């Protein structure tokens with residue numbers, strides 16, 4: 001075990017990294033520059049330094065290491081919030097008018113509710129998931145400080161008209177009526193229902 005009974009990381013020189021800490025079916029390590037730099041700065045903690053060393057040597061973190069690093073950071077870094085407490089579902093935009101972010105609550109098979117966070121370029125359809133906890137934390141931080149802001153209905157429609165992409169679902173608006181409306185019919189209906 002790389003951890004001792006006090007949950008402290010134990011270096012095992014000369015041995016290869018334990019593979020049971022990697023997500024089953026993959027041998028890829030998680031790259032997270034923000035977390036790597038944060039760990040580097042925690043010079044008071046041997047544990048943080050050992051994770052940082054591992055990342056330097058191997059080019060990434062194992063899943064278990066990431067979870068441990070997140071736990072530690074939640075405790076000591078008040079700015080770090082990978083769960084987005086107090087951040088609402090909605091469509092957000094960055095301060096450069098470059099990216100659109102969509103935050104929604106998704107119920108998984110086991111009834112567990114998780115936040116889905118996706119982003120796309122403002123003038124490109126289709127989303128990519130934001131998966132890394134520290135990237136989520138960065139986004140939530142930007143929203144809380146007001147650097148990134150939630151788009152209201154008027155802004156959403158205006159961007160939809162300008163880009164020809166529905167801001168809410170990220171799909172191309174493919175008929176003249178929807179383009180004029182700046183939003184797809186389904187999303188318009190869902191919005192008007194939730195606004196009542």
Ligand SMILES: [Zn+2]
Pocket residue numbers: 166167168169170171183184186187
């Ligand atoms: Zn839509």
